[in-house]
Amino acid sequence: MSDTQYLAAKTIDEAVNAHEKANGTARFLAGGTDLLVQIKSGIRKPNLVIDIKKIVELNSINEISDGEFEVGASVSGANLNRNLKFAKLWPGVLEAFRLIGSEQIQGRASLGGNLCNGSPAGDSVPALIAAGCKAVIAGPKGKKDVPIENFHLGPGKTVLENGEMLVSLKFPKREANSADAYLRMTPRTEMDIAVVGCGVNISLENNVCTHARVSLGAVAPTPLLIKEASDIMVGSKLDDDILNKVSKMCMDACNPINDKRGTIDYRTKVAGVLFKRATKLATDRIGGNK
C-alpha cells in the first residue's frame, strides 16, 4: 500500500470527482473494516483512498417522514443502534447490521461498506433486501436509486461504476403490523462470517400475510431475493404447510460453494431451517412477543 494517497472528502461532489478522476484505481473508505484488511493482505491495491466519513450526508440518519428512514452510507453500527425509532421499525436490519464483527468493528463498520464490499455473505444485505431498501447512488450523471437486490453482480462486484458512490440507504415507509428478522448460521456465537444468512420481512393483517420478502445470503454468488416466496406467503396464514413449501423453495434457490466455511449440502439445508426460524421471529415481533 506504500503508493496509496489519502483524501478526506468534505462533499459528495469532491468524493465523486476524485473517484472519477482516479479512473478505477480509487476506493471509498467508510468504516474501513473490510477495505483496510484487504489492502493489508494485498487483495486490493488502490492508488487513492477517499475517506467519506466527513461528508455530512453520508454520516447522518434522517427520518424523511414519519416512519420513513434514510441512513447515510457511512453511519456506523454503534451509531445506528442508538436510534431507538429505527431499532423499533427495523429490528431485523439492525440485528443483521449488529452481527457484523465485534463491538470494535461496530464502532466503524457501515451499512454502505457492507453493501459495497460485495461479499455474498455480508450480513446486512439479506436484511436490506427483505426490507425493500434502495441504494441511493451519486455519480457524474447525478443521483439514482437501485433496489438492493439488484446492487450486486457477483462476488466483489456491484453496479457502481467509475465515479459512482453509494450515498445512503432509503427504507420504505414502515406500515403497521410489520416486522423483519435476520438470522444467520455461524459456528461461533460471534466473530464469524455467515455460512448462511436469511432475512425475512412480513406484514400481517388479522393473521393473514399481506406482504412478504425473503432473502438469503452466502448461498449464491450474490445475495438472493426469493421472489416466489412472496407470492406464496401473501394471502396465507403462514401455516406449517406454507412455511415448508417456502423453506423448500429457499433450498432450491441455493447455488452455494464448498469452502472452508461450509459445504453445498450443509448450506442448502441451513437455508431452509433459517427461513422458518426467521419467519417465526418476525411473526412473534408483530405479535409483540420479541
Next chain:
Amino acid sequence: MNEISNKWIGKNTIRPDGADKVTGRAQYSSDTTMPGMIWGHVLRSPHPHAKILSINTKKAEELEGVKAVITSKDVVDFPIDTPVILGIQDMRWMCRNVMARDKVLFHGHPLAAVAATTEEIAEKACELIEVEYDVLPWAIEIDDAIKPDAPILHDHIQFEGKSSNIAGTLEHKKGDIDKGFSEADVIIEREFKTEAVHQGYLETHSCLVSVAADGRATIWSSSQGQFMVRAMTSYLTGIPQSNIRAIPAEIGGGFGGKTIVYLEPLATILSQKTGRPVKIVMNREDTMRASGPTSGSKSKIKIGATKDGKIVAAQGTYYLQAGAFPGSPIRGAVGCSLAPYDIPNAHTFGYDVVSNRCKVAAYRAPGAPIGAYGVESVLDEIAEKLNMCPLELRKINAAKEGTQAVHGPTYPQMGYLETVEAAINHPHYKAPLGKHQGRGVASGFWFNAGGESSAQLNITEDGNVVVTTGHPDIGGSRASIANITAELLGIHHDKVSVLIGDTATIGYSNLTGGSRVLFASAMVVTESAKLVIKQLKQRAAKIWGIDEEAIEWENGEARPAGDNAGKFAPLTLAELAEKATATGGPIGAGYQVNTEGAEGGFATHICDVEVDMDLGIVRVKRYTSIQDVGKAIHPDYVEGQLHGGCVQGIGWALSEEYIYNKDGHLDNTGFLDYRMPVCSDLPMLDTVLIEIPNPKHPQGVRGVGEVPLVPPLAAISNAVYQAIGKRSYSLPMSPPKVLKIIEGN
C-alpha cells in the same frame, strides 16, 4: 514435606507483574526498540514442496534502504543425516526449519530474510528476490504421507528398509495383550481422527537483536526459555553462548509454541551483517502457517473389559503429524493415554509422520489430548455396553499409589481416584439436563517435569527481598514464587520482589514447559532461602555472641533459642540487613540443580452440551474441571490454568482446525476462520482443586498447566453422543459434521 504455616502459600496475592500489565507498560518483545534499529522481514515459500534451484537476491539488495539479505548460506549447516541433539530438539532440523536449504517443505517455509530501514522496504525487497523452484508433489494428510508411492520429504529417513515419511516410532508394553483380550467379555475397537490445532497465543513471534561491533549479541525476545534462545541461536549462528545475552521479554502466551526459535537466529545474522539492531515481527498469517501447531492424528483404540467393568486389555496405535521435520509428540499420546488406569495388559504404539506442513511445536500436554480422546471415548462406549456409569467404570480401574503405569513408573501418592470420586459427588453430575442436552465425562494425565533450575535470593540493604529465577513467567509463576518466598522467610508478601533473570544474570534454567516451572523453581528458591536463613542466623549469632545453632528463625526474625531463649531481643530481617556490612557483608544466596521428583497430574472433567438438531451447532452449557493440583500455591492462578486449558480443549473439540486447500496452502491463517472460542461461546467454568501434595516436593507442588487440556476432547465428544444418540469419531465436531451424524449419512 515440611510443615508449613500457610500464611502466604495458598493465598491469592496480587501478581508482581500485574500493575505493568494493566497499564500497558509491560514490555513484550515487539514493544522494545533500540537506537539505530532497522527492520527485518522473511521471504516464505509459496509452495508446499519444491526444490530450490536458485535464489537471486540482487534486485532486493539494490533497493534503496535495504541493508542486508540472507539465505540458508548464512545459517550454520548441520548435515541432514547426523543428529545434533539439544534437549528434545535436533539442530539439523532446526537449521532447515528457520531457513530452507535445498528444498522448501511447506507453504510459508522461510528461504530468505531482509533487513531494511523500514518494515515496508524489507517487505518490498522480499518481493524482489527471485527464486526458481522445481515444484514437487506434496503430501499434507497422514494417509497421503504414508501410502506406498507418497512423495518423500527426506530421502535419508528410512522405515522398514526404504525411504519413508515415517520418521520414528515409540511403544509401551505391559503384560500379554492377546491373553488380556481373550479374558474380555466386551471389546470395543474404534478409529479416531483429529486435526492440527494451533496454540493460538495472542502475541505473535518477534525479536530484537543487537550484535555489537565486538561480536556480542543481545537478544530481546518473547520465548518460553531465554536459555533455549541462547543455545539455539548459538548453534545456528556459530556465536559462542558466552557472547549471547538473551533477555526474556514478557511473553504474550506460548502454551508450548514458544519453545523453539524462528526469528532470533535470522535477526542475529542480519544484525551481524548490518551492524545495526534488527527487529523482526511475525504477522498473524505467518504465525499460523509457519509456527508450530500441534499434530493432527489418526488412531485406533481397542479396549477389552470384563462384565464387571475391569479393563483387562488395551491397545492403542497412533499416527501423529510431525510437520516437515521429525518430532511429533508421540510420547504424550503413547505414554499418557492409559496412565489413569490400572491395566494388566496393554500395548501402545506411535508413529511419527512427516508431511508438507509446518513443523509442529509443543502444545500443552503435547500428544496427551490426542491419546486421551480415543481412549476416553472407547471407555464411554464400554461403560454404556456394560450399562455402567462411566465414572464408576473409571473408579473401578483407577490407578492408585503402587500401580505400575503402562508407560513404566510405579505411582507414589497420587489423586486420580479422588478426582473421579469428586466428579461423582459433584452437583454438576447430578443436575438435570434439558432437551437436546448431553453430559460427558473424561479423564486425563500429564507427566509433569523437573529439570534444571536456578535461583538467586538477595536481601536488600533495607531488609527486603529480591528473588531472581531463570524461567519466563507464562502463567503467574512470579506470583507463586513470591508467596513461597514470603512463607519461607516468614515475612510479608509485599517485601518480596520476583524477577526473571536473563542468561547473563542467572544460572542455566531449562525452558518453561511441561508444567515444570513452579515445581522446579520452588525447589531452588527453597534451597536458596535455607541458605539465606542460615546466613541470617550467623549474623545474629555474631551480634549476640552466641552459637549459630542456638538461634532459630521464626516469623521473619532471628530469636535466641534453647538456653539463650529470651536473653536477647529478636532481630528482624530489616535489622540484620542494616547491620550486614558490619557482620560480614551482603546477605544472599543462590542455588541451582537438576530438579527431580516431578509427579504426574490427573484430572476428570464433566461437560454439558446442547445441540441444535437442525443446524448441528454444539454449545457448551456447563463445564467442571476437577484436578489433582498438588498443593495450590496461588489458587486463583491454578484455577486460571484449569479454565484456560479447558477452553482450548473446547476449541479443539468444536471449532479449531488447520484447513489446507488443494494447493497445499493453509486456508485459514487468521482468527476469522481459525475459530478460537470467544467470550460469548462459553459459560462460567467450574473448578474443583484437589490438593494431594507431591510427596517429593518441599511445598507439595505437582504442576498444573498441562493436564487441563487432556480430558476436554473426549468429555465434549461423549457429551455430544449423549445429546444426539450418535457418536463422532473425528474432531472438530463442526456443525456440518454433526448435522451429518444426526441425519445418519
Next chain:
Amino acid sequence: MAKIQVSTRINNENIDYLCEPHDTMLDILRNQLNLTGSKESCGSGDCGSCSVILDGELICSCLMLAAEAEGSNIETIEGMSEGGKLHALQQKFLEKAALQCGICTPGFLMASKALLDHNPSPTETEVRYWLAGNLCRCTGYDKIVKAVLEVADEMKESA
C-alpha cells in the same frame, strides 16, 4: 511522497504527528508515539488487542488509518489510570486474577471501559457478547467476565 500532518488529542494531550497515507493508527501509536500498550495480535480486527476509544466509540486501531484521526479524541490504555491511581477495572483485574500473560489485557480493559460507559449495569450475557471481539487464550474469559460484573456492581453501589 509527502507525509500527512495530523493534529489530534490522545489521552487528553494535544498530539501532532506525521504519517504515511497507509499507516494505521496502531502503527503510529506503537512505533511513533511509543504508546505500545495497544498490541497487534491479528491486524485484521479479529482479536481486539489494539482496542482504543475514538470519540467515545470502541474501535480496533489496526483498522483505522492514522490520517483519519485528524481532529479526533483518542483514549488508549496508557490514559486509563489517572495520576497514578488505577481505574476500578484495572484494580479489579489485578485482584480477581483476570489476566495471565497480559497481552490481551489492555484491549479487554478498553473494551470493558467502553461497555460500562455505555451500559453501567450489563448482564453476564451482555458482557460476554460485548467482549466477544477480544480474544484471550489464557483465562477462558471466566475471571474477566466476573471482574467486569463486579466493577459494574460496585459502581452501582457507589453511585
